[in-house]
Amino acid sequence: QGKYTVTMIEGDGIGVEISAAVKDIYAAAKVPIIWEAVDVTPILKDGKTAIPDAAINSVKRNLVALKGPLATPIGKGHVSLNLTLRRTFNLFANLRPCRSVVGYKTPYDNVDTVLIRENTEGEYSGIEHVVVEGVVQSIKLITRPACERVIRYAFQHARATGKPKVLVVHKATIMKMSDGLFLSTAKKIAKEYPDIELGAELLDNTCLKIVTDPEPYKPVVMVMPNLYGDILSDMCSGLIGGLGLTPSGNMGDEVSIFEAVHGSAPDIAGKGLANPTALLLSSVMMLRHMKLNDYADKIENAVLKTIASGPENITRDLKGTAGTKHFTEQIIRRL
Ligand code: IPM
Numbered sequence: 240q241g242k243y244t245v246t247m248i249e250g251d252g253i254g255v256e257i258s259a260a261v262k263d264i265y266a267a268a269k270v271p272i273i274w275e276a277v278d279v280t281p282i283l284k285d286g287k288t289a290i291p292d293a294a295i296n297s298v299k300r301n302l303v304a305l306k307g308p309l310a311t312p313i314g315k316g317h318v319s320l321n322l323t324l325r326r327t328f329n330l331f332a333n334l335r336p337c338r339s340v341v342g343y344k345t346p347y348d349n350v351d352t353v354l355i356r357e358n359t360e361g362e363y364s365g366i367e368h369v370v371v372e373g374v375v376q377s378i379k380l381i382t383r384p385a386c387e388r389v390i391r392y393a394f395q396h397a398r399a400t401g402k403p404k405v406l407v408v409h410k411a412t413i414m415k416m417s418d419g420l421f422l423s424t425a426k427k428i429a430k431e432y433p434d435i436e437l438g439a440e441l442l443d444n445t446c447l448k449i450v451t452d453p454e455p456y457k458p459v460v461m462v463m464p465n466l467y468g469d470i471l472s473d474m475c476s477g478l479i480g481g482l483g484l485t486p487s488g489n490m491g492d493e494v495s496i497f498e499a500v501h502g503s504a505p506d507i508a509g510k511g512l513a514n515p516t517a518l519l520l521s522s523v524m525m526l527r528h529m530k531l532n533d534y535a536d537k538i539e540n541a542v543l544k545t546i547a548s549g550p551e552n553i554t555r556d557l558k559g560t561a562g563t564k565h566f567t568e569q570i571i572r573r574l
Pocket residue numbers: 319321322469500
C-alpha cells in the first residue's frame with residue numbers, strides 16, 4: 240500500500256505533547272501516513288503576518304494538514320496565526336461537529352450537532368479603524384461569493400451525511416444587510432438542493448433552544464457567519480465536555496487543515512498532563528476526509544473506549560488522574 244504525506248503543524252505549548260501522542264498512536268495503528276513537520280513561526284511580509292514559504296509549500300504539496308494550538312505572537316503588526324492560515328489557504332468552511340462522548344458524563348447525553356462556520360470574512364475581516372478619538376468602526380464584511388460557497392458546502396455536507404435539513408443561524412432582524420445577504424443567498428442556493436430542507440433561526444433563539452434540548456438539532460446542519468460560528472461552536476462544545484474533546488476541520492476547495500480548537504495551555508505545557516483527544520478526533524476527521532475510514536474507525540473507537548474506561552486512564556481536564564503518556568498507551572492497547 241502507498242503512503243500519504245501529511246503536513247504536521249505541532250503548535251505551541253502543549254502542541255508538542257499532543258502531536259507526539261497522535262504520532263505514537265498512528266504508528267501503532269499502522270496508518271499509512273508520513274508526517275511532514277513544518278515550522279510556522281510567522282514572518283512579517285509587507286507589514287502583515289505571513290507563514291514561512293517552506294510551510295506553505297508543504298501544505299500546498301500535501302493538501303492535508305493536522306494542526307495543534309498556535310499562540311498569537313506578541314509584537315507589532317501580527318494578527319492571529321490561526322486566522323492567517325485560514326486565509327492563506329482559502330479555507331472557507333469551518334466544520335465543527337459535537338457528539339456526546341459515551342463515558343464522559345455531562346448534563347446532556349445525546350448531543351450530535353454539526354456546525355459550519357464561514358471562515359474567511361464577516362466580523363473576522365480585520366478591518367477596523369478609529370473614526371475620531373473615542374469612536375471606532377469594526378467592519379463586518381460579507382460578500383455573496385463567500386456566502387455562496389459556505390452555504391453550498393453546508394448543503395453538500397448535509398447530503399453526504401444524510402441530514403435532511405440545513406439551518407441558517409443569523410440575526411438578519413438587526414444585521415439587516417450583512418445577515419440579510421447571507422440568508423437570501425441561502426434561499427437561492429437551496430433551490431439547487433430540492434432534497435434538503437432549508438430552515439432559518441435567530442442566533443439568540445438557537446442558543447436558548449440548544450442548551451434547553453439539543454435533540455432537535457441532530458438531523459440538522461447549521462451554517463452561519465464567522466463570529467456566530469465561533470461562539471456557538473464553543474457553546475456546543477460545552478454541552479459535551481469542552482474544547483478538549485471537540486474536533487474541527489478548516490475546509491477549502493483544495494487544502495484542508497484539521498485542528499484542535501483549544502489553546503496552547505502554557506500553564507501545563509511540558510508537564511505531560513495534556514489531553515490529546517481533540518487533536519486525535521480532528522485527525523479522525525482528517526482520515527475520513529482522506530477516505531481512510533477503517534483507520535479512522537479504529538482510532539476513534541480506541542479513544543472513546545479509553546475515555547470510558549475509568550478515571551485512572553484519562554487526563555485531569557476530564558476529571559481523571561492520568562498523564563498524556565499513560566492515556567496514549569491505553570489508547571494503543573485498545574486499537
Ligand atoms: C477558534 C479560535 C480562533 C477564532 C482564535 C484562536 C483566533 O477561537 O478557532 O475558534 O476565534 O476563530
